[in-house]
Every structure is written in structure tokens, then in C-alpha cells.
Ligand SMILES: Cc1cc2ncn([C@H]3O[C@H](COP(=O)(O)O)[C@@H](O)[C@H]3O)c2cc1C
């Protein structure tokens with residue numbers, strides 16, 4: 001089988017060449033929105049959301065009938081630094097739980113009519129501990145990007161990417177710090193619920209990772225390789241594929257957003273097809289969204305990952321698109337204008 005890319009350089013080139021949204025469909029949706037039976041702007045952010053979807057889906061009647069949820073799982077060498085409240089074996093145990101339908105993301109996917117698939121990435125072979133070596137070799141990060149790239153259904157009308165990987169709020173914080181600067185302490189959070197000492201260990205691990213790999217961190221894809229993880233790279237690969245296919249993406253929490261941020265830094269505009277589904281309770285997520293200029297749709301205090309916050313936001317998306325694509329215009333309904 002031939003692959004879309006076989007190196008980080010080829011991946012970067014595909015990303016940089018991605019097409020823009022359909023400007024005519026966007027303009028048609030803006031015009032349609034102005035004729036629907038409601039006072040101008042009365043549906044607030046739903047209106048903006050609907051015309052944004054129209055541009056990416058290339059139609060003035062956007063829909064959310066075939067949402068796809070992808071959950072990627074990976075394990076992390078950096079858990080050896082005592083950065084999670086849970087043991088690493090929970091990753092593979094949760095993958096089994098996803099396969100049996102028992103996790104939060106199974107229920108949320110079902111509730112919002114999304115297909116959901118789980119992709120476990122070499123769980124028996126954790127990444128290297130980034131405080132002592134690059135997390136991945138180039139071939140490993142490319143394979144993980146490709147796993148995500150190939151998992152996307154180009155016929156989906158919206159994509160959600162989620163993750164499971166004990167310890168992965170630490171690589172996410174390291175990526176955020178490497179891409180946007182600032183003290184590690186400002187990017188780490190409690191994840192699964194570490195205490196103050198655990199939080200200090202996370203900040204210290206991030207600081208040591210940044211120092212060790214400093215010479216390479218000017219390149220965002222090297223940030224992903226040196227500090228990231230397989231499930232983070234897979235999410236980045238899936239989000240990149242969606243950009244190329246013009247499938248809109250709803251971003252999940254801190255880990256998903258950190259993975260996505262790598263793409264934006266690698267090629268500006270790479271996240272133009274992404275909306276922030278929610279802001280999680282993880283300390284750095286709000287900062288990261290602000291740095292990317294993304295306003296979250298929901299703020300419910302979630303701190304789960306798995307794609308859960310983004311899947312919930314599909315409800316808002318469905319509402320926005322049902323109104324935009326199904327409502328009558330003033331002319332059709334015989335309603336008088338202002
Ligand atoms: C049972 C369980 C289910 C989860 N589902 C998502 N996560 C979340 O917690 C992990 C990140 O937090 P940290 O960096 O503190 O380990 C990731 O697996 C994330 O998806 C879970 C964590 C647990 C324990």
C-alpha cells in the first residue's frame with residue numbers, strides 16, 4: 001500500500017498545500033442566514049457556526065448527520081517521573097472498556113449519533129521518557145501521524161478526535177510550552193488528579209524536557225516528535241487529513257488542542273477548519289485556546305479527554321445546522337420584515 005507521506009517533510013508539505021474553505025458556499029450561507037425568520041443575530045453564535053460549517057462543507061445547507069469520533073490511545077515513558085495519579089496499565093484497560101461500550105465517550109457518541117472507533121498505538125511499547133531522550137524516532141512519529149491520517153472518513157460531515165493515554169497531560173503541557181513559551185508551571189495541570197507534589201514533578205519534567213531538546217524545538221514537528229506521544233501525533237494526523245479533505249473538526253480538551261497547535265505552528269491556517277468544542281478544567285487549556293484565537297463553545301468543567309467535550313459540543317453544532325438548513329426564510333413563510 002502506498003502512503004500519503006513517509007517523512008515529516010512530506011507531511012509538512014501536504015499540510016501547507018491544503019485547500020481553503022469554499023468561499024462561494026460561505027457567502028451563500030451568509031446570505032441565507034440573513035433571510036431566515038428571526039431577528040438578525042438572534043441565534044447568536046449558532047449563526048456564525050452554521051456559516052462557518054457551510055464554508056468547510058462546501059454547501060449553503062451544512063449538516064451534522066455523519067459525525068465521526070476517533071479515539072487514539074498511547075503510552076508514555078514520562079510516567080516514570082510520577083506525573084499521573086493512575087498507573088499506565090489503565091490505558092490498555094480503558095481501550096478494552098471503549099471496545100465494550102463502557103466509557104463516557106461511548107455514551108456521548110451514541111447520544112449524538114456519531115460513529116466511534118478506537119485506535120491503540122503500540123501500547124506495549126511506550127514512547128521514550130522525554131526527560132532522557134526524544135519521545136519518538138522520526139519513523140515512529142510518522143507512523144503515528146499516518147494512523148490518524150488514514151482513520152479519517154472523508155465522507156464524514158464533522159470529525160472529533162479524542163485520546164486515552166495515562167500521563168498524556170504532561171506531553172501536552174510540554175508541547176504547549178515549547179510552541180508558545182512561558183513557564184512550565186503555567187502549562188501543567190492536575191490531569192487525573194495529582195496532588196501538589198505531583199504537579200511540581202510535572203512542571204519539573206516539562207522543564208527538563210524543554211532543556212534537553214532545546215536545539216530542536218524551533219521546528220513544531222520536532223516538538224511533536226521529541227515531546228509528544230503516539231496518540232497525540234495520531235490526532236494531529238487526523239486533524240491534518242480533515243483539513244485537506246475540508247471536513248470541519250470540533251476540538252476537544254487540552255491534549256487534543258496541544259496536538260492541533262503543532263499543525264498551526266507548522267503551517268499557519270492549518271486549524272482554520274477547527275472549532276473549539278469546550279474549554280476543559282485543565283489549567284493550560286484556556287490559555288492554549290486563547291493563544292490559538294479559538295473561543296470554546298462549552299465550559300462545563302470537564303477534565304476527561306477521550307473526545308468527550310467535543311462530542312457534547314456536537315449537540316450545539318446539530319442545533320446550529322438544523323436551524324440554518326431547515327428554517328424558512330421571511331419570503332417562504334410570509335413573515336413581515338423589520
Ligand atoms: C479511568 C480513566 C479514564 C480516562 N479517560 C480519559 N482519561 C484522561 O486522563 C489521562 C490524562 O491524565 P494524566 O496526565 O493525569 O494521566 C488521559 O488518559 C486522558 O485521556 C482518563 C483517565 C483515567 C484514569
Ligand SMILES: O=C(O)c1cccnc1
Nearest residue numbers: 191253254280303304305
Ligand atoms: O483537557 C483534557 O483533555 C484532559 C484533562 C484532564 C485529563 N484528561 C484530559
